[in-house]
Amino acid sequence: MSSNDPRLLALQQALPELRLTTEASELEHYGRDWTRRWTPAPLAIALPTRIEEVQAIVRWANEQGVAVVPSGGRTGLSGGAVAAHGELVLSLERMNKVLAFDAVDRILTVQPGIALEAVHNAAREHGLVYPVDFAARGSCSIGGNIATNAGGIRVIRYGNTREWIAGLKVVTGSGELLDLNRGLIKNSSGYDLRQLLIASEGTLGIVVEASLRLADPPPPTNVMLLALPSFEVLMQVFAEFRSRLQLEAFEFFTDRALQHVLAHGAQKPFEELHPYYVVTEFAIGNEAQEAAAMAAFEACMEQGWVSDGVISQSDAQAAQLWRLREGITEALAPYKPYKNDVSVRISAMPAFLAETQTLLGQAYPEFEVVWFGHIGDGNLHINVLKPDGLDNDEFVRQCEQVTKLLAQSLRQHAGSISAEHGIGLVKKGYLDSTRSAAEIAVMRGIKQVLDPNGLMNPGKLFDP
Amino acid sequence: MSSNDPRLLALQQALPELRLTTEASELEHYGRDWTRRWTPAPLAIALPTRIEEVQAIVRWANEQGVAVVPSGGRTGLSGGAVAAHGELVLSLERMNKVLAFDAVDRILTVQPGIALEAVHNAAREHGLVYPVDFAARGSCSIGGNIATNAGGIRVIRYGNTREWIAGLKVVTGSGELLDLNRGLIKNSSGYDLRQLLIASEGTLGIVVEASLRLADPPPPTNVMLLALPSFEVLMQVFAEFRSRLQLEAFEFFTDRALQHVLAHGAQKPFEELHPYYVVTEFAIGNEAQEAAAMAAFEACMEQGWVSDGVISQSDAQAAQLWRLREGITEALAPYKPYKNDVSVRISAMPAFLAETQTLLGQAYPEFEVVWFGHIGDGNLHINVLKPDGLDNDEFVRQCEQVTKLLAQSLRQHAGSISAEHGIGLVKKGYLDSTRSAAEIAVMRGIKQVLDPNGLMNPGKLFDP
Numbered sequence: 006m007s008s009n010d011p012r013l014l015a016l017q018q019a020l021p022e023l024r025l026t027t028e029a030s031e032l033e034h035y036g037r038d039w040t041r042r043w044t045p046a047p048l049a050i051a052l053p054t055r056i057e058e059v060q061a062i063v064r065w066a067n068e069q070g071v072a073v074v075p076s077g078g079r080t081g082l083s084g085g086a087v088a089a090h091g092e093l094v095l096s097l098e099r100m101n102k103v104l105a106f107d108a109v110d111r112i113l114t115v116q117p118g119i120a121l122e123a124v125h126n127a128a129r130e131h132g133l134v135y136p137v138d139f140a141a142r143g144s145c146s147i148g149g150n151i152a153t154n155a156g157g158i159r160v161i162r163y164g165n166t167r168e169w170i171a172g173l174k175v176v177t178g179s180g181e182l183l184d185l186n187r188g189l190i191k192n193s194s195g196y197d198l199r200q201l202l203i204a205s206e207g208t209l210g211i212v213v214e215a216s217l218r219l220a221d222p223p224p225p226t227n228v229m230l231l232a233l234p235s236f237e238v239l240m241q242v243f244a245e246f247r248s249r250l251q252l253e254a255f256e257f258f259t260d261r262a263l264q265h266v267l268a269h270g271a272q273k274p275f276e277e278l279h280p281y282y283v284v285t286e287f288a289i290g291n292e293a294q295e296a297a298a299m300a301a302f303e304a305c306m307e308q309g310w311v312s313d314g315v316i317s318q319s320d321a322q323a324a325q326l327w328r329l330r331e332g333i334t335e336a337l338a339p340y341k342p343y344k345n346d347v348s349v350r351i352s353a354m355p356a357f358l359a360e361t362q363t364l365l366g367q368a369y370p371e372f373e374v375v376w377f378g379h380i381g382d383g384n385l386h387i388n389v390l391k392p393d394g395l396d397n398d399e400f401v402r403q404c405e406q407v408t409k410l411l412a413q414s415l416r417q418h419a420g421s422i423s424a425e426h427g428i429g430l431v432k433k434g435y436l437d438s439t440r441s442a443a444e445i446a447v448m449r450g451i452k453q454v455l456d457p458n459g460l461m462n463p464g465k466l467f468d469p
Numbered sequence: 470m471s472s473n474d475p476r477l478l479a480l481q482q483a484l485p486e487l488r489l490t491t492e493a494s495e496l497e498h499y500g501r502d503w504t505r506r507w508t509p510a511p512l513a514i515a516l517p518t519r520i521e522e523v524q525a526i527v528r529w530a531n532e533q534g535v536a537v538v539p540s541g542g543r544t545g546l547s548g549g550a551v552a553a554h555g556e557l558v559l560s561l562e563r564m565n566k567v568l569a570f571d572a573v574d575r576i577l578t579v580q581p582g583i584a585l586e587a588v589h590n591a592a593r594e595h596g597l598v599y600p601v602d603f604a605a606r607g608s609c610s611i612g613g614n615i616a617t618n619a620g621g622i623r624v625i626r627y628g629n630t631r632e633w634i635a636g637l638k639v640v641t642g643s644g645e646l647l648d649l650n651r652g653l654i655k656n657s658s659g660y661d662l663r664q665l666l667i668a669s670e671g672t673l674g675i676v677v678e679a680s681l682r683l684a685d686p687p688p689p690t691n692v693m694l695l696a697l698p699s700f701e702v703l704m705q706v707f708a709e710f711r712s713r714l715q716l717e718a719f720e721f722f723t724d725r726a727l728q729h730v731l732a733h734g735a736q737k738p739f740e741e742l743h744p745y746y747v748v749t750e751f752a753i754g755n756e757a758q759e760a761a762a763m764a765a766f767e768a769c770m771e772q773g774w775v776s777d778g779v780i781s782q783s784d785a786q787a788a789q790l791w792r793l794r795e796g797i798t799e800a801l802a803p804y805k806p807y808k809n810d811v812s813v814r815i816s817a818m819p820a821f822l823a824e825t826q827t828l829l830g831q832a833y834p835e836f837e838v839v840w841f842g843h844i845g846d847g848n849l850h851i852n853v854l855k856p857d858g859l860d861n862d863e864f865v866r867q868c869e870q871v872t873k874l875l876a877q878s879l880r881q882h883a884g885s886i887s888a889e890h891g892i893g894l895v896k897k898g899y900l901d902s903t904r905s906a907a908e909i910a911v912m913r914g915i916k917q918v919l920d921p922n923g924l925m926n927p928g929k930l931f932d933p
Contacts, residue, residue, distance in 0.1 A: 107814075107816050109708070109814075109815050109816035110814050110815050110816045112814075153657050154657050154661075155657075156655045156657070160654065160655060165654075165655065167661075167664075168632065177907075177911070181907040182907075183905065183907055183908055183911070184905065185908070187814070187883045188814045188883075189812055189813070189814060189847065189883075189884070189885055189888075190624065190629075190812070190814075190815070190846040190847055190848070191620045191624060191629065191812045191843070191846050191847065191848045191885070191888035191889050192812060192885040192887070192888065192903070193617050193618050193619075193620070193668050193885075193887045193888060193889050193890065193891045193892070194885050194886060194887045194892055194896075194900060194903040194904055195668065195669070195670075195892055195900065195904060195908075195909075195912050195930050195931075196665055196668065196669055196673075196911075196912045196915055197618075197631075197664060197665070197667065197668055198908060198911060198912075200631075200661060200664035200665065200667075201660055201661070201664065201665050203661065203664075204657050204659065204660065204661055205659075205660055206659075209660075244573070291755075348653055348654070348655045348656060349653070350571075350574050350576075350651070350652045350653060350654075351573050351574050351654070352571050352573040352574045379655070382654040382655050383653065383654055383655065384654070384655045419651045419652075419653075420653070421653055421655070421656040421657075421658050422658060423656070423657045423658045424653075424655035424656065424657060425655050425657050426657065427657045428657070428658055428659055432658075436658060436659065439656070439658040440658055440659060441647065441648065443641075443645040443646075443647055444647055444649070444659075444662060445659075447641070447647070447660075447662060447918055447919060448659050448660045448662075450917075450918030450919075451660060451665075451915055451918055453914075453918075454911055454914030454915055454917075454918065455911060455914075466659050467659075
């Protein structure tokens with residue numbers, strides 16, 4: 006640490022073993038997430054290794070009036086981990102260990118900085134699974150997953166992160182350590198603060214330990230890629246597959262999305278082009294299920310809802326098919342896409358999709374728009390690619406105009422402006438499309454209770 | 470309504486169509502729940518039929534400074550619905566309809582006063598199930614289930630009420646209507662107030678509508694009754710069955726419990742007496758599962774963990790076996806039992822059970838103690854029966870001494886003083902055995918946000 010800032014000197018003095026840095030490259034590295042809209046400008050980066058250090062840092066922040074940005078894998082897409090206004094970034098990166106496993110409880114206890122993929126591996130070592138999964142698994146941290154109630158590609162079968170949190174240790178905005186629910190299955194003893202902390206985006210406190218419920222491994226599965234001739238048949242194909250099969254995933258993407266993934270090195274699945282695709286994974290634990298999969302496919306072919314299909318014959322091929330869907334975000338990254346991550350009830354999907362398609366076609370005639378999404382959860386990802394040469398601020402400004410229209414449509418369809426990315430900085434201007442003024446007032450009141458000085462990730466979710 | 474209380478006259482004038490009563494028998498009927506420790510003394514009973522009426526009542530309560538006790542089926546065992554201090558009882562009894570069903574979303578939308586059993590029936594009509602279930606199903610209301618995050622006999626397989634609530638409409642303590650989550654599967658847009666309201670025992674607001682997720686019907690099941698020779702083998706039998714079968718329920722009770730149910734008219738399952746019994750229900754969707762059930766039974770017999778058993782050969786026999794467990798609460802009711810409803814992690818069960826057995830044996834040498842519980846969830850129900858002739862207040866006083874010791878033991882084992890009944894009046898003195906002072910302070914702060922005048926079910930959960 007080489008800073009003469011008296012606040013930082015006081016912190017370093019209080020915690021001589023704390024890794025604390027103000028090096029320019031570190032400030033830039035830890036000051037931003039996968040959004041690239043803000044210029045990182047944190048005061049410093051603290052990398053504690055123990056809960057007591059986290060508490061001491063928060064107490065120091067209250068004494069000095071310094072804002073704190075809790076920081077995990079910084080793979081967020083809503084700016085929730087951005088530090089652009091002299092905040093202290095409190096990175097949980099060094100608190101990344103598995104602490105315990107209990108086979109009777111089927112609970113894995115971990116530190117918050119552990120990557121999702123490391124959680125998967127630890128669960129597998131014990132013959133179990135942690136079933137929340139998505140493409141950023143290698144980089145994102147479980148603490149960040151909890152802070153946004155991360156969803157992903159298995160929600161249709163296993164639900165969101167919320168369903169798998171058996172206990173949380175949290176340091177509140179006033180530095181208190183709360184040990185919430187402690188792995189109990191049944192506990193009706195007042196307000197479930199564990200649930201309140203999940204999806205609070207670091208604005209109420211910092212997750213410093215999590216107890217994760219694990220599940221039995223899923224049955225053997227197959228992966229199928231379907232080519233669809235039009236957008237209108239999508240929900241019918243979904244209904245057909247859902248009624249016949251135990252779906253583990255049902256993901257949709259457009260040909261534009263596929264072209265980007267192919268350009269990034271993936272293997273072409275069909276000779277011909279098709280406008281829309283679905284990747285679905287389903288249980289094939291017995292012969293009846295295998296037959297049902299073929300029956301679903303054939304029924305869709307007969308109806309003309311599906312024009313081609315391929316079913317995985319091996320794990321390698323399953324991975325290849327999945328790559329077509331999971332490679333999209335990475336393939337689009339160089340285009341600095343403007344992202345919407347929206348949801349409606351499944352039943353509202355057909356009307357909402359039709360309306361959105363019209364809206365985007367009219368609003369973005371000159372921009373390339375790439376769609377994909379978790380259709381079985383009512384969750385759609387819309388990516389608008391920045392044309393070469395267009396200034397980024399101007400690009401964002403134009404996109405925001407369309408987001409305003411999209412937010413209106415979401416309000417009509419009782420949807421959400423953020424399905425799984427969180428609100429952060431990116432969507433706080435649209436929070437009122439999803440939450441009423443009365444709800445937002447209650448949220449502000451609750452923040453005041455847990456973070457009386459307003460120092461926990463201020464400006465995220467809503468303005469102070 | 471025949472009262473000259475100016476507050477009630479004002480209410481009746483504001484809402485001429487509201488059913489409002491101060492008749493003595495109604496005050497007594499609606500002023501208490503299944504606990505019998507408090508003398509009902511409400512100001513009046515209001516039975517609204519519409520959300521707008523509920524809001525108007527709450528606004529009136531704030532103007533007049535009248536406390537409100539939200540009231541459902543009043544089957545609670547913690548005094549959560551008791552009105553003993555001049556409160557207005559706001560009964561949701563007349564708001565008891567199914568409002569909507571959506572087959573694509575698989576969501577049933579209901580009013581809060583509907584009985585759990587009516588929800589089961591409505592789900593079944595659509596070929597689906599609402600899987601939360603317990604013995605009070607015919608009388609308890611879904612609003613009360615939500616207010617206590619009700620658990621019951623299927624938690625091992627389906628979780629608690631919390632898992633099945635897709636949306637809630639709530640009138641807060643200041644009369645605001647919040648429309649929370651609206652059936653969305655993915656919605657990461659700030660604090661999940663729906664989750665906060667679940668298990669809040671009417672202290673933050675009143676549930677006026679609920680959207681319930683439904684599930685596929687379970688596979689065919691069998692029910693097995695097991696006789697156990699000793700207490701120590703219980704967790705081993707559980708582990709054996711859990712590892713081999715898909716358990717739908719795993720319930721434990723003592724011979725004393727059985728004797729009470731038999732005296733109440735149930736049919737004797739075995740010729741001989743055994744000290745402990747288990748009722749378990751498990752999927753038998755295919756031959757492998759049927760074979761696994763027999764294998765689990767035989768493995769336990771070989772180990773000497775099970776001394777006898779019977780497996781249901783028909784639905785009627787399954788119901789008969791279940792009656793042995795489900796009839797306990799009703800059979801004990803005439804003895805005015807003092808109830809503990811406690812939980813620990815499953816892994817802590819063996820040590821906790823042993824310790825508790827010793828504690829109760831020493832503490833209650835002269836009282837009859839009847840145990841049963843949901844072993845697979847770490848949930849134990851302890852019922853102490855009042856001896857004939859002992860004054861009830863004295864009986865409760867003596868029992869409370871033991872609850873203090875039990876609470877100490879729970880604190881050591883990181884358990885909960887209330888697994889599924891809620892805290893209410895009965896357990897608020899022991900809340901600090903389960904929740905830390907910091908947690909309770911946060912809860913109080915949150916109540917202040919949603920119920921600034923402290924009028925929603927005051928004195929329940931914690932003192933004002």
